[in-house]
Amino acid sequence: MHVNPKTLLWLLSLLLILSCMGCQRSKAGITVAGSTSVEPFAGLLAEEYMSRHPESHIYVQGGGSTAGIEAVITRAAKIGMSSRNLIGEEKKLYTVTIAKDAIAIIINPKNPIQDLSLNQIKEVFAGNIKSWDKLGGASHPIILVTREEGSGTREAFQKFMMGKEDISLEALVQDSNGAVRQVVASNPNAIGFISLGLVNNQIKALKISGVEPNLTDIENGKYTLVRPFLFVFNEEPVGEAKSFLEFVLSPAAQKLLSNEGLVPVLAKIAQE
């Protein structure tokens, strides 16, 4: 077998270049992966961070809370994003709450209802109340919209709102906050739940037993449908990851998050 030495040289140099590109990337950047609820906010933070530190690179990827945590365990990502609390084996990881997010119960703006009690919402999502007239609305069937199994938003809703009760199997299932919002915005009889930061004027966020989902009532604990946004690390972060985390917890970054509708954790930092 005869191989042209020139070709061999070419291939070798190509290999060298490729491997160099690889090592350079992993040296200068860190990967943040996980929850699609946290992803847009992490993206904003990464942009802001990179504009202050032009030499660094933060790669933000989605994939879901579980995928993010797995990526941290297998060291495919430096930082994992999770919108749910860690369970079982995962609890060994090092976690930092970077902000809190409230979940809003949303309905179509054409629906006259403004306020429901915790119990009413629970009965609606369990499928026991099937018509809006039982809640003081028009006599139309209620169309439930929920998130898919395993979603952090769904898990938080299940835990705080439903308890042991299951969400009705009749419910439509959408795989992102945006898709839930789209269905509720286009259907006058729909009810769903999404991250408060993503509520806009296409839909209406309900009061729960008279409490409106706003920053004041979330911070003073009156609005209880709140879950943490976590950064997950293998061990206490050092270097670039540490510097990014410090930035995320800084007043400037927390201000950015609060402008986006999240609940900052600054107050907690001050106490520590």
Next chain:
Amino acid sequence: MPVKEKIIEKIFLLIALSSITILALITFFIFEEGLPLILKIGPKAFLLGERWIPGKGAFGIFPMIASSFWVTFGALLLGIPLGLACTIFLTELIPPSIGILLRPAIQLLAAIPSVIYGFWGLIVLVPLIQNYLGGPGLSILAGSLVLSFMILPTIITISEDSLKSLPPSYKAGALALGATHWQTIWRVLIPAARSGIVASIILGMGRAIGETMAMIMILGNAVKMPTSFLDSARTLTTNIGIEMGYASGDHRQALFATGIVLFFIIMALNTLAIFLSRRRVH
């Protein structure tokens, strides 16, 4: 240079083998991940169970198997007459000037990404169904309508090929016996090309069962037994697509197990299509 030729030959063999190896690896991986769960909860509980609540360890996929067939059946109900009419028009009745435009247009249907079909269905069809027929709008009807367009290119191109490959003597003979053009098409050409047409329908069915992205967007994904075409439904493919990102442990294995079921359905359909298209009617 026979040595050089040998080497090139081997390289091509290697490349050809690698594609089969990849297929074998995928198959192995799906079974390795999914089979343990089926065995753990029992094939009957998995295939015939009606409750899918992964958080509580309930992994019944019967509603999804049923929904897959509902959606596909609906798509065929609309797609077969449309596809056959189109094929007959294209091969027998068409003025050549229109054919130049029509054929590429039909092939273009196959090139449109499925997410675009889904988006169109979500924005156009779903509100129409919601306003005029009631229900959530995100429904089997909407899914079937969109799928019937998506399978048209498959049905039309393959059945057109089988009509065109008929010996010209069939048509000439029928016409010479005094049959009208329409009688020739309906009584002679279509029956003669039957095996190819049936194969095209089965391949279209495979396409419909396998479609994921568009269906996630327009079916509504509720996990229950469908009872009408206006109900929301979740097919086997959308079950995997919608829950993959967050699934872990048993839940993830259950999604791979869903893949195994899908694998068998598609295999059966493709085998049937190959078998039918090889059989020639003489």
